[in-house]
Amino acid sequence: MTVGLNAFILLAGLLFAIGLLGVILRKNTLVIYMSLELMLNAVNLALVAFSRYNGTMDGNLFVFFIITVAAAEVALGLAIIVALFRLRQTVMVDELTSLSR
Amino acid sequence: MTATQSLLVVLFAPLLSAVVIAFFCRQRHGLAAAISVSASAAIFIFSLLAVAAAGSDTVHVTTDWLSFGDFEINKGFFFDSVSKTMLLMVTFVGFLIHVFSLGYMAKDPARGRYFGGLSIFMFSMLGIVLADNLIMIFVFWELVGFSSYMLIGHYFNTKKAAAAAKKAFIVNRIGDLGFVVGIAYAYWHFGTTDLEVMGQIVGADSSMVNLTIAALLMCGFIGKSAQFPLHVWLPDAMAGPTPVSALIHAATMVAAGGYFLIRIVYLFPDGLLTFIAWLGVFGAIYAGFCAFARRDIKQILAYSTLSQLGYISAAFGLGYPGVALFHLVTHAFFKALLFLAAGSVIHGCHHEQDIFKMGGLLKKMPITGITFFIGILALCGVYGLSGFYSKDAILIAGGFENVPIAIFLTFGALLTAGYMGRLFWVAFLGQPNSEAASHAKESPLTMVVPLIVLAVLSIIGGWIGFWPEQLGGSIKADLDLLHYTDGYDAMHNRIVIFGTAAWVIGLLGAFLFYGKGAKRDRLEKIAAPVYGFLESRLWFDEVYNYYVAKIQQRFALFLSFLDVFVIKGIFVRGSAGLVGLVGTCSRSLHDGNLHSYVYWFLAGLILLWVAASGLL
Amino acid sequence: MIDLLFYVFAAITLISALLMVVSPNAVNGAICMIISFISTAALFVLLEAYFLAVIQVLVYAGAVMVLFLFIIMLMDVDKDTSRLIKDKLTLAASIAGFSLIVILMCAAFASGEHLPETALLPVLENPTGEGIGIPYTTSAKSFGYSLFTKYMLPFQVTGFLLLAAMIGVIVVSKKHVENS
Numbered sequence: 029m030t031v032g033l034n035a036f037i038l039l040a041g042l043l044f045a046i047g048l049l050g051v052i053l054r055k056n057t058l059v060i061y062m063s064l065e066l067m068l069n070a071v072n073l074a075l076v077a078f079s080r081y082n083g084t085m086d087g088n089l090f091v092f093f094i095i096t097v098a099a100a101e102v103a104l105g106l107a108i109i110v111a112l113f114r115l116r117q118t119v120m121v122d123e124l125t126s127l128s129r
Numbered sequence: 130m131t132a133t134q135s136l137l138v139v140l141f142a143p144l145l146s147a148v149v150i151a152f153f154c155r156q157r158h159g160l161a162a163a164i165s166v167s168a169s170a171a172i173f174i175f176s177l178l179a180v181a182a183a184g185s186d187t188v189h190v191t192t193d194w195l196s197f198g199d200f201e202i203n204k205g206f207f208f209d210s211v212s213k214t215m216l217l218m219v220t221f222v223g224f225l226i227h228v229f230s231l232g233y234m235a236k237d238p239a240r241g242r243y244f245g246g247l248s249i250f251m252f253s254m255l256g257i258v259l260a261d262n263l264i265m266i267f268v269f270w271e272l273v274g275f276s277s278y279m280l281i282g283h284y285f286n287t288k289k290a291a292a293a294a295k296k297a298f299i300v301n302r303i304g305d306l307g308f309v310v311g312i313a314y315a316y317w318h319f320g321t322t323d324l325e326v327m328g329q330i331v332g333a334d335s336s337m338v339n340l341t342i343a344a345l346l347m348c349g350f351i352g353k354s355a356q357f358p359l360h361v362w363l364p365d366a367m368a369g370p371t372p373v374s375a376l377i378h379a380a381t382m383v384a385a386g387g388y389f390l391i392r393i394v395y396l397f398p399d400g401l402l403t404f405i406a407w408l409g410v411f412g413a414i415y416a417g418f419c420a421f422a423r424r425d426i427k428q429i430l431a432y433s434t435l436s437q438l439g440y441i442s443a444a445f446g447l448g449y450p451g452v453a454l455f456h457l458v459t460h461a462f463f464k465a466l467l468f469l470a471a472g473s474v475i476h477g478c479h480h481e482q483d484i485f486k487m488g489g490l491l492k493k494m495p496i497t498g499i500t501f502f503i504g505i506l507a508l509c510g511v512y513g514l515s516g517f518y519s520k521d522a523i524l525i526a527g528g529f530e531n532v533p534i535a536i537f538l539t540f541g542a543l544l545t546a547g548y549m550g551r552l553f554w555v556a557f558l559g560q561p562n563s564e565a566a567s568h569a570k571e572s573p574l575t576m577v578v579p580l581i582v583l584a585v586l587s588i589i590g591g592w593i594g595f596w597p598e599q600l601g602g603s604i605k606a607d608l609d610l611l612h613y614t615d616g617y618d619a620m621h622n623r624i625v626i627f628g629t630a631a632w633v634i635g636l637l638g639a640f641l642f643y644g645k646g647a648k649r650d651r652l653e654k655i656a657a658p659v660y661g662f663l664e665s666r667l668w669f670d671e672v673y674n675y676y677v678a679k680i681q682q683r684f685a686l687f688l689s690f691l692d693v694f695v696i697k698g699i700f701v702r703g704s705a706g707l708v709g710l711v712g713t714c715s716r717s718l719h720d721g722n723l724h725s726y727v728y729w730f731l732a733g734l735i736l737l738w739v740a741a742s743g744l745l
Numbered sequence: 746m747i748d749l750l751f752y753v754f755a756a757i758t759l760i761s762a763l764l765m766v767v768s769p770n771a772v773n774g775a776i777c778m779i780i781s782f783i784s785t786a787a788l789f790v791l792l793e794a795y796f797l798a799v800i801q802v803l804v805y806a807g808a809v810m811v812l813f814l815f816i817i818m819l820m821d822v823d824k825d826t827s828r829l830i831k832d833k834l835t836l837a838a839s840i841a842g843f844s845l846i847v848i849l850m851c852a853a854f855a856s857g858e859h860l861p862e863t864a865l866l867p868v869l870e871n872p873t874g875e876g877i878g879i880p881y882t883t884s885a886k887s888f889g890y891s892l893f894t895k896y897m898l899p900f901q902v903t904g905f906l907l908l909a910a911m912i913g914v915i916v917v918s919k920k921h922v923e924n925s
């Protein structure tokens with residue numbers, strides 16, 4: 029394969045930027061959360077690429093742990109969103125403003 | 130009962146009495162009076178016990194009061210022969226005045242407050258008498274000032290009394306400013322403010338005497354003992370009840386300044402002593418002239434007090450503090466007598482105080498009149514009476530040390546006899562000049578007995594040979610010093626002749642000039658400009674009023690402006706406002722919108738990146 | 746040939762990610778997300794991290810995204826029909842964010858040379874990882890070995906974390922029964 033590290037990193041960066049756009053632009057809490065997962069995914073890609081091009085296994089193991097923690101975090105985050113939905117009957121971020129003032 | 134224990138009772142019994150009266154007896158007037166009078170009797174008995182227990186020794190006990198590292202303030206008693214004499218005088222005269230007040234204030238609606246004030250005054254005065262270091266003296270000094278304020282302002286509903294009380298306190302305070310600075314300087318210079326220790330330091334090394342310290346401490350004396358230029362409060366203080374004038378402004382408080390000087394005599398360099406002597410002489414002559422233009426009986430006696438205080442400072446300034454103490458004690462006797470007798474007169478004439486509206490009182494109030502006359506004779510220095518011995522000693526000391534002073538003081542004696550004679554001939558002889566005077570009758574026993582006792586003391590008080598050996602040690606020492614100077618006998622004879630001439634001419638001259646029971650002041654009638662000049666009292670009050678109203682008030686307004694706008698407005702409110710502003714700005718970030726938090730996060734990230742890449 | 750595979754899967758990843766971000770329907774967005782994850786797994790395969798590719802599909806695309814889909818369908822939200830960029834602030838922030846990341850990446854890695862890949866070592870019997878770190882192999886054995894020797898502590902801690910997450914989820918999503 030002649031595709032070098034730079035391409036993988038650029039791809040990871042673009043994915044991360046798209047995830048950030050999702051966080052900034054969308055109003056649905058769940059979509060925002062999915063964009064966060066996209067950012068994590070981008071980081072995973074970058075880590076694996078580095079790991080491969082350095083010839084060590086440590087990056088892969090780090091990705092292993094990231095996937096585990098991300099799964100746990102998603103479970104918990106979605107539980108919180110469900111509880112919030114039960115209380116407020118909405119998941120739109122611009123309607124969830126009771127912390128203002 | 131040791132001396133220290135008796136002294137503790139002496140000091141704290143009046144305080145206890147004042148506290149009990151203040152908390153429980155302000156409306157129960159009879160009870161308040163009884164408590165106060167019995168407290169003053171107890172003080173007198175215990176001070177006798179203390180003097181007996183101490184014998185001829187000096188008792189000096191000190192305990193710690195406050196200490197901050199090296200700096201210590203102690204409290205204690207310093208009971209030497211000077212303080213023994215002063216203690217007995219203060220407690221005895223105080224007791225007599227308490228008894229007199231029972232009669233004089235019998236119909237006053239605020240008697241409870243009055244007797245509470247008397248008790249707190251006794252506490253403060255005894256504190257000054259017994260204190261052993263400068264700081265303790267200062268504390269009681271201020272307490273005496275407060276008691277004086279409370280008692281002068283007893284009739285606080287009248288503007289005159291309220292203003293007089295304020296004036297007394299404020300003028301005293303001006304002197305106390307110098308006093309406080311002097312105490313601080315003395316502590317720094319000597320390392321201690323204990324009277325006995327400072328005396329030892331100066332005795333061992335006479336170069337430790339410091340003119341500035343002595344001058345600053347003298348400021349307190351000038352304020353408290355109404356020397357020129359801070360004398361303006363004493364005549365106005367006559368707005369208080371007459372027993373108060375007797376106790377505070379004749380016998381004890383104004384004497385406290387002189388007593389204080391006697392305690393610290395070793396601190397004074399010679400130049401300053403001469404200055405004090407001339408200050409006293411000026412006061413004596415000035416007050417003597419002013420008394421001729423006064424119509425109120427108490428005002429005349431007030432100026433007489435000013436004049437005699439001048440004598441006391443002159444005696445001190447000539448270098449004979451024992452003689453000053455002697456005159457202080459005899460002055461207390463006959464001046465208290467004069468004031469109490471004046472109180473009896475005022476009481477009998479239903480609060481008429483103008484002497485030209487009295488007249489013929491000798492027939493109507495014989496005991497008062499006779500005791501008053503005895504007081505006058507003592508004041509003028511008639512041979513054999515108490516005032517003679519002390520005044521004689523002062524004049525002899527002046528003759529030896531500084532002849533011009535002696536001449537002026539003899540002239541002052543002439544003036545004294547003149548205005549006192551004027552008072553007596555006009556008020557007590559002749560015919561009654563008003564309704565009030567014609568209905569006068571002798572005062573009740575509680576008022577007359579103290580007069581008689583004081584009259585006896587005024588007669589025999591100067592016979593120093595009969596004083597018990599514990600008292601008057603320093604007086605006898607100074608008198609002996611004079612006795613054994615060369616040329617004493619010739620000087621003594623000269624002074625006796627001049628002194629006698631002075632009072633004879635004064636009394637007779639007043640009799641011939643004013644006549645008995647006159648209705649109008651003859652000086653005013655025939656030489657109105659002279660009378661007017663004397664009445665002006667050299668315009669001191671007017672000058673001070675102008676200064677306070679125009680100059681000081683403007684400065685105070687300027688400072689108040691600074692305080693309101695700069696300190697309150699800009700610093701305090703401004704800093705609070707600034708904090709509030711920051712808070713409001715920070716709070717505006719919390720708008721509850723998730724996306725704004727993301728934007729702030731992003732902004733922080735950009736800032737971090739720019740900082741990390743070295744652009745910032 | 747392999748390069749072409751890379752470009753194809755990269756394009757799929759990017760496009761589906763973009764579609765997820767802009768789609769008004771949340772379910773559609775979730776499906777696009779799944780596609781994106783699967784193509785990421787393909788990219789992992791290209792990088793010879795086979796074990797991770799399988800894990801990615803199983804856990805991420807299979808469990809996490811399915812959970813997302815459950816919750817989205819539970820919420821039953823309407824289609825989001827408002828404009829994405831509604832005010833200037835949002836526009837500025839999105840441009841700033843996007844360009845920040847891209848510029849970062851270019852600045853860091855636009856040096857022109859690409860790193861060549863190192864050759865893979867044969868599967869070792871007991872990879873020890875001394876000196877150079879655990880050598881990169883394709884077998885799951887090295888994962889197992891590293892997890893139970895070098896990364897034992899993070900492994901155990903992750904176990905605790907999963908326990909805590911499980912308990913947390915149960916507690917948070919419990920319906921509170923009113924005591925009447």
